Amino acid sequence: MKVRVKVCSLLLGLMLAACAQATPLPTSTVAPPVIEESQLLPASAPMVSVPAFAERMARVQAALQAPIPILLLEGLDEAQQAAQTLVVNDARVLEYVRDPNTGAPLRNEVFNVHALRPSDITDATIVCQQAECYRVEIYNYAYNLTTMAVANVTDNTVLVVNFFPDTQPDLNQQLTDLALAIVQASFEKPGVAEALGVQPDVANALMASTKTALNRTLCERSRHLCVAPTFVSGERALWAIVDLTDGQLVGVRWTQLGPSSEQPPTEQTLQNEVVTRQFCDQTNSLARDGWTLNYGLTSSDGLRISEVRFNDRPVLVSAKLVDWHVSYSQTDGFGYSDAVGCPVFSAAAVVAFEGPQVEALPDGFALVQEFRSEIWPAPCNYSYRQRYEFYADGRFRVVVVSLGRGCGTQGTYRPVIRIHPAGEALTFSEWDGAAWQAWATERWQLQSSTTPYTPEGYQYRFTNAAGAGYYLEPGRGQFGDGGRGDQAYVYVTRHHPDKDEGDADLITIGPCCNTDYHQGPEKFIEPQPEAITAAPIVIWYVAQMENDGTPGSEYCWADTVPENGIYVPRAWPCAAGPMFTPIP
Structure with missing residues (x-):
């Protein structure tokens, strides 16, 4: 973008003109144009003509007239095509392709078809360890519903079909290109670029495939499929919010x-092929300090650990990082729903930087994974970190870290962590200031300034019938990692081995910008919470961290700074996550 160049050229022209004239320039009585912080196109605004969208809608109309009204994904290989055909002909999938009252076709589209990764395999798809299986993702525009199915093309069967209301799959390249075409066509309309004072170059768009929301439009609460290609101009970023519906x-x-110094690092050490081969396409094992576990990178759920045991006692079935919700406004409700994961053939917006590393601690070890945008820490680029800390006394901590820099100085980060404890008959309890109170049904709770803790700092615990289990200690700034307190939402849901509520890789389950408990896990609680007394449970932990770019108080922030004559990245990380302590 050339806003800064244009301004400098204008100033230079005025200076030269002043030097050439004996009399001063007249003072203008016309106020300079003001660029509004936020502008919505009125509902009555004329539709932009985008040939690519017109061609796409012609295909949509043809699909609606077909016996199976699902727009199929093009450009697939033979195995992917076979998986797509199996899924779109499955009776469970067809249940939602027509209006139940009139039989009218509803708009459905296959977004993605990809080979099943090790992190996607569940009890219901265990056969895929030997068979060739694919995950097919379908979006229903009418219901704002995602269908995820697994097809076994070795024996031509559909193994599982799961439905996720009010969620949207990750975008494929065709939809990403369409969003950029809409932006370009919109800014070519007379007066638009002039009114905004900028003409974005779609070739320089950032985060073009990342889903977003925007209040007071159909994008609010992600009711329509919306994305936000972003363009950096000096010390500001322009978000172009596109409704793909x-x-x-x-x-x-x-x-x-x-x-910002605007000097990104010049060397990149993203070893995509090596990372994918060693950590995405296979499961790795680790044994140390009495702990044993498996780990691997997922397509969009970060670094996942599984089958975690301490002194041969089961501790966790799995743990992973499902989403990063990044909001930049309390009122307009816009931002990003980020995913982190594998660098190749992945739905992640921020990809793995090298592979997982084992870090020694004074009394244990940590398994650490970095995720970075390619030119971080330049503006509108992100860096995240996952840490699983394991201690020789049986404690463990699940930690997530944002290293900035993001697309604004008023951002709130809400990472969605999923933790599945081992055990089929667990009871989850909270400390009320005097005693432990068991939760009878699925629910959520927000950590606040009035939250009571035990003298040790525990807020929750989960135990089995024998009384063994773990205390949960939320972040309050006490862990010595710079965290300022988690302000976390904690959700507890009942685990169902017969349906996928996060055992496999999850799509983005919540909008980017909700400021209340609607962060995604509530979808597995509402509208009818289930009993969780003496039951298998899943714990969801959603911390809230506000960034700060103020010199001297930076938090969730990053920049490039000169050091020894060169520019190097500097980060002011914000960390969050609970500590789990074994119950004696």
């Missing part, structure tokens, strides 16, 4: 990035 630019939003 209707094929329109619905609004734009400027955010302040804060001053």
Whole structure:
């Protein structure tokens, strides 16, 4: 983008003109144009003509007239095509392709077909360890519903079909390209670029495939499929929010990035093929300090650990990082729903940087994975870290870290952690200030300034029939890692081995920008919470961290700074995550 160049050229022209004239320039009585921080296109605005969208809608109309009204994904190989055919002909999938009252076709589309990774395999798909299996993701625009199915093309069967209301699959490249085409066509309309003071170059778009939301539009709470290609201009970022359901630019939003040296690191050590081969396409094992576990990178759920045992006693079935929700406004409700994961053939917006590393601790060890945008820490680029800390006394901690820098100085990060404890008959309890109170049904709770803790700092615990289990200690700034307190939402849901509620790789399950408990896990609680007394459970932990780019108080922030004559990255990380302590 050339806003800064244009401004400098204008100033230079005025200076030269002043030097050439004996009399001063007249003072203008016209105020300079003001670029609004947020602008919505009115509902009555004329539709933008985008040939790519028109061609796409012609295919949609043809699909609606077909016996099976599902727009199929093109460009597949033979095995992917076989998987797609199996799934779109499955009776369970066809249940939602027509209106139940009139039989009218509903708009459905296959978004992705990809080979099943080790992290996707569950009890229901265990046969895929030997068979060739594919995951097929279908989006229903009418219901805002995602269908995820696993097809075994070795014996031509559909193993599982799962439905996720109010969720959307990750975008494929065709939809990403369409979003950029809509942005380009919109800014080519007379007066748009002039009004905004900028003409974005779609070739320089960041986060173009990352889903978003925007209040006061159909993108609010992600009711429509919306994305936000972002363009950096000086110390500001322009978000072009595109509604892919209707094929329109619905609004734009400027955010302040804060001053930056704008000198990203010149060397990149992303070893994508090695990382994919060693950590995405296979499961790895680790044994140390009495702990044994398996680990691997997922497509979009970060670094996943599984079959975790301490002194040969089962501790966790699995743990992983499902989403990063990044909001930049309390009122307009816009931002990103980020995913982290494998660098190749992945739905992740921020990819793995090298592979997992084992870090020694004074009384244990940590398994650490870095995820980075390619030119982090430049504005509108992100870096995240996962840490699983294991201690020789049986404690463990699940930690997530944001290293900035993001697309604004008023961002709130909400990472969604999923923790599946081992045990089929667990009871989850909270400390009320005097005694432990068991939760009878699925529910959620927010950590606040009035939350009571035990003298040791515990807020929750889960135990089996014999009384063994773990205390859960949320972050309050006490772990010595710079964290300022988690302000965490904790959700407890009942685990169902017969349906996938996160055992396999999850799509983005919540909108980016909700400020209340609607972060995604509530979908597995509402509308009818189930009993969780003496039951298998899943714990969801969603911390809330606000960034700060103010010099001297940086948090969730990053920049490049000169050091020894060269620019190097500097980060002010924010960390969150609970500690688990064994119950004696």
